[in-house]
Structure formats: structure tokens, C-alpha cells
Amino acid sequence: MTKELRLWSIGQSGEAEPLSPLLQMPTELAFEDLLVQNPEMLGSDLTLVGRQTPTETGWLDLLAIDQDGRLVVYELKRATLTREAVTQVVDYASSLDAMSISDLAEHIADRSGKDGIENIDQFEQWYAENFGGDDLSRLLPPRMVLVGIGVDPAAERMARFISGGPVDLSMVTFHGFMRGEERLLARQLEVEPGEREPAHRSRSATVAERRKALRKYLEESGHADLFDRIYTDIRALLPELDVWEAPGRYGVGLQIAGPDKSKAWPTYFGVQAGYRGAVCSVSIPPAAINLGGDALEQLRASVALHDWQHGGYVCDFQSEDAWAEQGSALLEFVSSVMANRSGGGEEANTP
Secondary structure, three states: OOOOOOOEEEOOOOOEEEOEEEOOOOOHHHHHHHHHHOHHHOOOOOEEEEEEEEOOOOEEEEEEEOOOOOEEEEEEOOOOEOHHHHHHHHHHHHHHHOOOHHHHHHHHHHOOOOOOOOOOOOHHHHHHHHHOOOOHHHHOOOEEEEEEOOEOHHHHHHHHHHHOOOOOEEEEEEEEEEEOOEEEEEEEEEEOOOOOOOOOOOOOOOHHHHHHHHHHHHHHHOOHHHHHHHHHHHHOOOOOOOEEEEEOOOEEEEEEOOOOOOOOOOEEEEEEEOHHHOOEEEEEOHHHHOOOOHHHHHHHHHOOOEEOOOOOEEEEEOOHHHHHHHHHHHHHHHHHHHHHHHOOOOOOOOO
16 A cells, blocks of 8 residues: 655754645646656656547547557546546556557547647658557557556555556556645656566567668569669659658558648558569559559550559569560559649549
């Protein structure tokens, strides 16, 4: 159980003046503002990504991602934590856990950029750059943390019982004191998080590591020269900005922001090496096909298109001579897609 903490101010002459206890913050909003401005008070290496985030049953106070790339749900109380707070944080966390990964990413991105929270334009790209890899499944299940000015026995008992099982719940309390008009807070970890880690939380490779691994594969397979030529020719026709290059095991996907800077960045083209037995391949996902218009039929007349397992088409190039002979047709198609995209043709032509 929580032990009493008392504090004295010692003057130069040695007299000890007891400080008056602070039983609650002025408002929950003031407490929330304090923690948003000083997130280290909640814990180390945290990135706040949400504030007053809606769930099916209410508004959770603060949402963060820890150093391992895992979501953390915070429920704050300006005074003593009670058993109702335990119920709330479990309710909010379970609501997020029930979402699909894509819905959760959009949910976070859509509500970022306000009330002291960093703006996240494209969540998958932001996550990959900050937490190493784009395996968003590492976000779940969320950790839960209760934060308050003290805790009552029932709430502490419940939290300890829950944290002793497979659920990751911890409790941070502050002992508060007044010194004149000044508020003093001392942080205490009342219920510590468990040592267990979900099985799927193995570390993913960073974007830099995946680029390095891809380069090694290309060099060792002997595909580097043709891959680089195709990639460079296609990339030169794409916008200079608003392009996210997603490296994979055998190639690179080229994702482009929508004209309205929406949170979803669809993949327009991909360049792979060693796919389906080909030296190099170019994939054409639905995002590009839908903007291809008549250029798609012209491409069909010059290059053999095969169905791609992820939707759309893929075309193969076995040598630099093949690219020199047929690549121009593909590059004309890329130019047409980009022109239609710039002209607001996002709803254009489906083959």
C-alpha cells in the first residue's frame, strides 16, 4: 500500500518547516497540460501521439509510443486514483486493441497535430523513421498506465492483480506539496510494469538496415546495374517531394502522397530484382493503373503484363538491352500516370 510521504523545507538557520500536502491539481486539464509539456514526468523515451483521443466508450487522456514502438494508453486523474480509473484505462486500451492496424494508424494520424501533439502526416513512414521498421503490429497490445495524485487501496489492489497476469498495466503516482504559491510534485512508480513481452515484439530492421540489406542482395545477385538503371529512370519522373521509398527484401516500393496530402500514401510503382525468375521487374499497383487511361493499352502493346499477386500488373526485364528496347513504353506510362495525377485525375480510368 502507498506509504505516507512528508516533506520539510530546511532554512539556513536549520529550522524545518513542513510543507502542506497538495491533494489534487487545480483541474485535470492543468495536469494534462503539465504532462504534455513535460512528458519525461511520465517516463523516459516516450513520444506523445494523442491527446483526448476518442474511443468507442469515451476519450482517453494521453496516447504515447514507447522506445520499443509499443502504444501506451494513459488515464489521468487530478486527485486520488480510484477503481473507476482502472476500469476506464482497460476499457480504452481494449477499444484500440480491437482496431485493425491500418485503422489504428489512420486513427492516430488523423488526430495528431493539435493540443501540443506532433503532427503526423503519414503514420507508417513516421513510425518507420522513428522506431525502426514499418511492422505496425508492434503497436499492440497497448500498455496501460494510470497517473494520479495518490491512489486508494482498492485501485492499487486491482492494478497489482491485473499486472500480475498477461496484461501490462502500471501505475504512476505523484506526491504533491505546496510551498507558498509553488507546487512541488514527487513521482513514484506505484505498480511496476511486468517484465514479459508479447511474442510478436521482436525488433524489426530499420529503414537504413533494410536499404543496406537490399544493396547487399543486389550486388551479390548481380542485378545491381539493371536495377539501378530502371529505378533511376522511373524515380526521375516522380515528384521530387512527397515520395516515400519503402525498401524491401528484393526491391523498393514507391509511395506518393495524394494531392490532398491525405494520410494514405498508395504505392504507385515498385522495382524488384529476382522476382518470379526475372532479373528485374516493375510492379504497377492499382493506384497507377487507375490513372493510366489510354497509356495502359499502349503499354500492353509493347510490354508483356502479368497479373501481380498484390493486385495490378508486373512486367519483366531480363537485361539492359531489354530495358533499352521496351523501357521507353513503361516510362511513357509512368509519365502519363503522373500527368493525370497532377491534373486531379485520381478518379480516372480503370481498365
